[in-house]
Structures are given as C-alpha cells and as structure tokens.
Amino acid sequence: MSPRNADPAAVASPTATGADLRDQPTSSVPQFPTLQDVPKQVALINGGFEEPKITGGNQMLHDATRPGDGSVPGWQTTASDHVIEIWHSRRGVPAAGGEQFAELNANESSALYQDLETTPGTTLYWSLRHRGREGDDTMSVKIGRPDRRPNKTWTFTDGTAEWVSHADSYKVPAGQTVTRFAFEAGTTATGNPTVGNFLDDIVFGTAPCVVVTAAAEPESAAVGDTITYTVNLKNHGGIPAENLILRDAVPAGTSYVPGSLKIENGPGQSSGNGWYDSTTGQLTLPLGQGATAAQGGTLPSTVDLPDGVNAQFQVQVEREGAGRTISQQATATYDSARGDTEEHLTSTSNPTSVAVAPAADGEAAEGEAGRLAATMVTDPVSATVGEDVTFHLAVSNHGPAQATGVIVTVQLSADLEFVSAAGTGTYGRPPGEWVIGDLPAGDTAELQLHTTATAPGALSVTAIVTTDRAGVPDRTTHVIATAAVAVCTHAKSACAAHGEGGAPATQTGADADLPLSGDAVQMVVAQARQDQTAFTVCVPGRTVHLMAPANTGLCQFGCAYDGWHEQPAHSRSVLIPAVADASHAMWHGKKGSKKRAKHHRRFLRELASQVHALSRQLAEMNNDR
The missing domain is CATH 2.60.120.260 (Galactose-binding domain-like)
Structure with missing residues (x-):
C-alpha cells in the first residue's frame, strides 16, 4: 500500500494536535486475539535449512x-x-x-x-x-x-x-x-x-496469528509531558504473517512528536518506512522482513522470532488533554498467503490509558460546557533595571457558548512601572481592568502591556479573568494567568561560547549532574538576592535566564534569548535535559505573533517541570554558600 492522503510536508513536520481529532472515537474494544485466543501452534523448525551454518x-x-x-x-x-x-x-x-x-x-x-x-x-x-x-x-x-x-x-x-x-x-x-x-x-x-x-x-x-500488545509510559502525565507508546507484535501461528502493517491514531489531546515513529527492535529496525498523516491523525508503519514504504513485510512465527517486533512512537500532551484520560489502541493488518487461498486478517491491541493532571492556572482545560483560557508571556523575559518589558496576554473562549461580560483584572508587581497598553477592548491604568466584553466561542482577545522594570527581582503580572455567563468557564468562577520577568542588575557578558560546551571559564564550585535522560544543557546558578535564586540555562546558540524564589519549589520564572549574561561569582552548574524543540521555542519572530507565543508557552511549561525538580537541589546549594 502507499501513504494515501499524505504529503511529504505532513510526514516531515509537526502536525495535528488532539484538538484537531475531537471527532475521533475515544472508545476502545477488547484486545483480540489475546494469548488465550491463540490456537495450538504448529510450526516447522529450521524450514529454511539455515542451521547449522556451513562455510560454502x-x-x-x-x-x-x-x-x-x-x-x-x-x-x-x-x-x-x-x-x-x-x-x-x-x-x-x-x-x-x-x-x-x-x-x-x-x-x-x-x-x-x-x-x-x-x-x-x-x-x-x-x-x-x-x-x-x-x-x-x-x-x-x-x-x-x-x-x-x-x-x-x-x-x-x-x-x-x-x-x-x-x-x-x-x-x-x-x-x-x-x-x-x-x-x-x-x-x-x-x-x-x-x-x-x-x-x-x-x-x-497453523495460520498466522499476530498478538498485538501496547504499553504507555508514563502511566500519568501533565500538560507538556511526552508519552512514549511501545507496540509489540508476535506471530503465534505456524506460518509467516505477510504484508504486516501497524496502524495507530494520535490520541485526542496530544500532538505527534515528529520523527518518533520507528521500529525499536526486530526486522527492518532502521528502515524508516512509517509515516504520519496529518489529515486523519493516523500513524502507519509497514513491518517485517522485506517491508517497504509501499507494502508490509513478513513476520515469522515465534518459533523463529520469539520476541517478535517492537514499534514505538511519542506524543506530547497538549492543553486540550488536561484533566483527561489519554487513550490509545493499535491495530495490525496482515495476510495468510501460504495456503491455497489468501486471507486478510486484523489484530487489535489492548487499550492503554494515561491520566493527565488538570491544567494549572492559565492553562484551563476544555470541559463539556466550554472554558475560558488565559495565557501570558513576556518580551523579553530577562531584563536589567530600567529596561522596557512587554507582557503579551491572550484570553481564549473554547466554547461552545459565547462568553459575555468578560473582564480581566490586571495586577502588576510594585517594581514594574506601567507605560501603556494596546489591544482588544479597553484598558485602564493599574490597578485597572481590561474590559473585553463579549467573546464568541473560538475567538481570542489579546493585550500588549508595556512596562519598565525599576528594581531587580522576579517581577510579575497577574491577570484574573471573569465572565457573567454561567458555565463559561466551566467548573470555575475565574481563570488566572501569571507571567514573570527576571530582572538583574549585572551587565551582559558571556556563558560558554557557542559550540565550546562545558562550563564557563569563570565557574567556581562543584558540578551536580542529575541522572536525567536527554541531551544536557548547562544551568548556571547564582544568588541574586537573599530571597531569590537566579540561574542561567546555556542552550547551544542561546541563553535562557531564570529567577525563582529560593524558599519554594513553585517557581515563577521567565526566559530570554536576546544575549549572553555574565555568570556571577559563587556559582554552581547543574545539568538538565535539553527542552524538546528548544531551537524552535527560542526563535526571533514578530512581536506578539501567535506562533511565537505558542512556542514560548510550550517551552516554559516544559522548562517549568525541570525547575520544579531542581528546587530542592537549589535550596541545598543556597545553604552551602
């Protein structure tokens, strides 16, 4: 077969999220066949005379x-x-x-x-x-x-x-x-x-009988997490399964991780024959000996291939998946073609489920009655005293009903000086209100809030969204979004030069290498104020500056990509996994663009989980200073 309804761009790039798959059925059927359904296996041993090996x-x-x-x-x-x-x-x-x-x-x-x-x-x-x-x-x-x-x-x-x-x-x-x-x-x-x-x-x-077993890792997740699905296929029949093709759908509430569909072990391990169709949200992977992108291959019986073949792909949990159970089930089609007639057979895997935690404030998940959601990012997200900082706030109505009387109460940190505001609706000076009014289902209202940082610290803006329409947002009376900018007093200088790797030349103190997976990036930690810890992440070609309260694991933070900053003395370096798609998350786009804001939000959510995991270690470092 050939990849119908798929084009090269869809195969090679990130595609539809779970939000595009809401009409996709979420119900599952029992696994079939299971090992209990498999007939007594009858199979030859060494049918190709490949054992023992002779020299010639x-x-x-x-x-x-x-x-x-x-x-x-x-x-x-x-x-x-x-x-x-x-x-x-x-x-x-x-x-x-x-x-x-x-x-x-x-x-x-x-x-x-x-x-x-x-x-x-x-x-x-x-x-x-x-x-x-x-x-x-x-x-x-x-x-x-x-x-x-x-x-x-x-x-x-x-x-x-x-x-x-x-x-x-x-x-x-x-x-x-x-x-x-x-x-x-x-x-x-x-x-x-x-x-x-x-x-x-x-x-x-006996006829081929492919048993498909699926597993999801981890068993629970949060918005921004990656779920890895592994699907094992074993032929418990006595003759090979021909034209074996695995199909799976990207679950609703998630997005496919480009390039993650692969054969983990077994025949065709490095073939790269699979593809993702963004129109249908379906993954297709021809498997077995001799498989091509156009046709499935042959899966021998477990007599010759005891472990079968493993396929794997990954998805990322999107905001739409918050508070839901992410379900997945794979199917395999194959032929019994060695007898006098050809039969077309289908096997279904066991269903898997991953429980996703409810979204944090500002990441409100959709409910049956619809919800408002608020997000906010800063530009830049690391600054020095006296520098201008713009907060980009977006309020979206996920429906299904129109939200009426939408009002956003905006609260600025004392050390942020209001300059001006522009966007949808009307805005009064803080502590003022952004009046949106009616917000139809599917629409988004945006506000750009221009401020100046007047003192160092983690300076934040908090937006509280309310509506007088009952049921929008569902199950809540308000939605809160918060963003912070890390304001420092030191001048811009250098982390390690791009491409050099390792720690900066000015580094002092010990290294702490956390046992986490992924490519490592460098995090430089320093005391900015008595009650705060500033740290800098050096990603190849970019630097991200963060500031978090030292006395809590729930960190407010920001990130910047607009230059290299000096590493203060008495610093430590900590290794954390590189953030997925970091090069895309920190691109230079048009200010206020939705695409840029989307990348920023995803990047911040992923990095936030790393910051939270490091909070205890940061506190220990502070105590050692």
Missing part, C-alpha cells in the same frame, strides 16, 4: 536424530545413514531464502520429514520452493500419520531456470494427534534419485 559448497550433515555439533535441527530422514545434504549457494545456484538450502536425497533414496503434534480438525498450511539440479526433477509432498500411508500427496516437476513456489492446505483428520510432513524424490534428470530436487523456504503449520 555443500556438506553432508547428520539429521536431528543424531544431536550434537553439525546436526540439522528439526529435520529427520529415513536414510539408513541419517545424513542430510545442505548446500550454500553452490554452482551458481542461490538460495531461495537466506543463504542455504537442501538437496532432497544425500546418499540414498529416502524421505525428508518432520513429525508435529496436531489438533484434529485444524487446517494446516504449507508452502515450499523447489528447483531442479541438472534438469527437470520431480518430487512429492506427503502428509499423514507417521505410522500409516500418507492420506494426502502432491507431486510436481520443476526445471533449473528458477525456484518455483508450491502451496496448499491440509485439514487434520479425526484422531490424528501427530502429523508427518514429508518429501520424497521422484524421477530426476540424471536418472539418479540422489542427484536432484533442491528444496528451500519450507513452511508448514
């Missing part, structure tokens, strides 16, 4: 009745010497699959076979590849009870030009609990039954 040419090896080094696993022969002849692409004849194949008779006329436990009434499927050695060779497939004449026989003749495939099915008769699957040579081009009839790529067993 051909070798005479003992069958499975003579276990030990050099014997052929799975296969037995009626020959008195118990010898099987294995070839390794000799005399210009390549293997049909893998690197090795067998010649039907070694030193005498005999049958090559395996005896398998079977359940009466079960349909078994077989296929093989046959080729003549010196000319047209004839052989027979015989199936039945080991202690009786076979009750089903197939005979065919093939030449030397190519490997020819043969396949059919066999229903186990009543009372037959052991079934022999055997081959015998007929006439050969040389007249000598020990010279001729090459065999390879043999399967015999």
Whole structure:
C-alpha cells in the first residue's frame, strides 16, 4: 500500500494536535486475539535449512536424530545413514531464502520429514520452493500419520531456470494427534534419485496469528509531558504473517512528536518506512522482513522470532488533554498467503490509558460546557533595571457558548512601572481592568502591556479573568494567568561560547549532574538576592535566564534569548535535559505573533517541570554558600 492522503510536508513536520481529532472515537474494544485466543501452534523448525551454518559448497550433515555439533535441527530422514545434504549457494545456484538450502536425497533414496503434534480438525498450511539440479526433477509432498500411508500427496516437476513456489492446505483428520510432513524424490534428470530436487523456504503449520500488545509510559502525565507508546507484535501461528502493517491514531489531546515513529527492535529496525498523516491523525508503519514504504513485510512465527517486533512512537500532551484520560489502541493488518487461498486478517491491541493532571492556572482545560483560557508571556523575559518589558496576554473562549461580560483584572508587581497598553477592548491604568466584553466561542482577545522594570527581582503580572455567563468557564468562577520577568542588575557578558560546551571559564564550585535522560544543557546558578535564586540555562546558540524564589519549589520564572549574561561569582552548574524543540521555542519572530507565543508557552511549561525538580537541589546549594 502507499501513504494515501499524505504529503511529504505532513510526514516531515509537526502536525495535528488532539484538538484537531475531537471527532475521533475515544472508545476502545477488547484486545483480540489475546494469548488465550491463540490456537495450538504448529510450526516447522529450521524450514529454511539455515542451521547449522556451513562455510560454502555443500556438506553432508547428520539429521536431528543424531544431536550434537553439525546436526540439522528439526529435520529427520529415513536414510539408513541419517545424513542430510545442505548446500550454500553452490554452482551458481542461490538460495531461495537466506543463504542455504537442501538437496532432497544425500546418499540414498529416502524421505525428508518432520513429525508435529496436531489438533484434529485444524487446517494446516504449507508452502515450499523447489528447483531442479541438472534438469527437470520431480518430487512429492506427503502428509499423514507417521505410522500409516500418507492420506494426502502432491507431486510436481520443476526445471533449473528458477525456484518455483508450491502451496496448499491440509485439514487434520479425526484422531490424528501427530502429523508427518514429508518429501520424497521422484524421477530426476540424471536418472539418479540422489542427484536432484533442491528444496528451500519450507513452511508448514497453523495460520498466522499476530498478538498485538501496547504499553504507555508514563502511566500519568501533565500538560507538556511526552508519552512514549511501545507496540509489540508476535506471530503465534505456524506460518509467516505477510504484508504486516501497524496502524495507530494520535490520541485526542496530544500532538505527534515528529520523527518518533520507528521500529525499536526486530526486522527492518532502521528502515524508516512509517509515516504520519496529518489529515486523519493516523500513524502507519509497514513491518517485517522485506517491508517497504509501499507494502508490509513478513513476520515469522515465534518459533523463529520469539520476541517478535517492537514499534514505538511519542506524543506530547497538549492543553486540550488536561484533566483527561489519554487513550490509545493499535491495530495490525496482515495476510495468510501460504495456503491455497489468501486471507486478510486484523489484530487489535489492548487499550492503554494515561491520566493527565488538570491544567494549572492559565492553562484551563476544555470541559463539556466550554472554558475560558488565559495565557501570558513576556518580551523579553530577562531584563536589567530600567529596561522596557512587554507582557503579551491572550484570553481564549473554547466554547461552545459565547462568553459575555468578560473582564480581566490586571495586577502588576510594585517594581514594574506601567507605560501603556494596546489591544482588544479597553484598558485602564493599574490597578485597572481590561474590559473585553463579549467573546464568541473560538475567538481570542489579546493585550500588549508595556512596562519598565525599576528594581531587580522576579517581577510579575497577574491577570484574573471573569465572565457573567454561567458555565463559561466551566467548573470555575475565574481563570488566572501569571507571567514573570527576571530582572538583574549585572551587565551582559558571556556563558560558554557557542559550540565550546562545558562550563564557563569563570565557574567556581562543584558540578551536580542529575541522572536525567536527554541531551544536557548547562544551568548556571547564582544568588541574586537573599530571597531569590537566579540561574542561567546555556542552550547551544542561546541563553535562557531564570529567577525563582529560593524558599519554594513553585517557581515563577521567565526566559530570554536576546544575549549572553555574565555568570556571577559563587556559582554552581547543574545539568538538565535539553527542552524538546528548544531551537524552535527560542526563535526571533514578530512581536506578539501567535506562533511565537505558542512556542514560548510550550517551552516554559516544559522548562517549568525541570525547575520544579531542581528546587530542592537549589535550596541545598543556597545553604552551602
């Protein structure tokens, strides 16, 4: 198959969030099949004669009745010497699959076979590849009870030009609990039954039965967190599953992490054949041996591939997912194509669920009756005394009803001097009100509040949004958004130069390397005031300046990308994971643009979780100074 309704841009870039998938069904169905649903597995061992490995040419090896080094696993022969002849692409004849194949008779006329436990009434499927050695060779497939004449026989003749495939099915008769699957040579081009009839790529067993098991990590999350989904597929049937394709939908309330869809282990691990369709919100990944972007591959049975194949992808929890349970369920389609007819089969994974915490103030989640949401970012988010700072405030109505009488009460820190305001509605000087009035569902009102920092510290603006329309916002009487700017007195200087890595040359004190995953960036910590801790994150090519109260783990903070700042003395350096898409989060865009504000908000939410985790360590550092 090919990626329908998908274009290269959709495959290569971030696409739809859960907000675009609200019409997508969230209900799940039971997993099918489960291990309890799988029929008794019947499968050949070493059907491709790949074991044991031979170095080249051909070798005479003992069958499975003579276990030990050099014997052929799975296969037995009626020959008195118990010898099987294995070839390794000799005399210009390549293997049909893998690197090795067998010649039907070694030193005498005999049958090559395996005896398998079977359940009466079960349909078994077989296929093989046959080729003549010196000319047209004839052989027979015989199936039945080991202690009786076979009750089903197939005979065919093939030449030397190519490997020819043969396949059919066999229903186990009543009372037959052991079934022999055997081959015998007929006439050969040389007249000598020990010279001729090459065999390879043999399967015999129950229909493919793919069990799909999904897992989500972590089990609980917050807005901005990344959820990793791992989907395992194992074929508990006796013959390979053909054209195997995994499909999954990006859950509502999340967005796909670009490039995260991959095969974690198993066949095709580095293929990169999967894609994400932004129109449907669906992920598609062809799996198995020989899979391409246009078609699924082959998944052998667990006899040959015990661990199956693992697929993995990631999503990020968006604001729309707050307070919800994020649900996911994968499906796999595949074919049973080795018998006389082809069947198209589908398997469904177990459903997974991740509980998402309710949104913090300013990140109010949508409810059934609709909600108002308020967000605020600063520009810049790190400043020096006397510098102008603009606070960008946005109030959105997620519906479904129009909000009426919307009023925003704005509170400024004492050390922030009001300069001017511009935007939707009317605004009075602090402690004043921003009057929005009616706000239709789906609309956003914006305000730019221009101030000047008059003293160092974590200076903030708080906006309290109220409405007189009952039920909007749902379950709350008001929505609060707060943003802070880190104001310092020191002059701009340098962190480590871009590309140099490591700590700045002026660093003193010890390093603390936290055992967290991800690429490390540098955080420089210093005492700014007795009641505050300022710290600087040095990301390649950018610097982020933060300031947080030293006596609490709930930090108010801001970030800046407009220059390098001097690291004060008595500083420490702490390593934290790099923030996802940091290079996009700190881009230079048009002031007030929605896209820029969106990146800022996501960046701040992700970085906030790291700041919170570091608060205890920062307090310990302060105590050591």
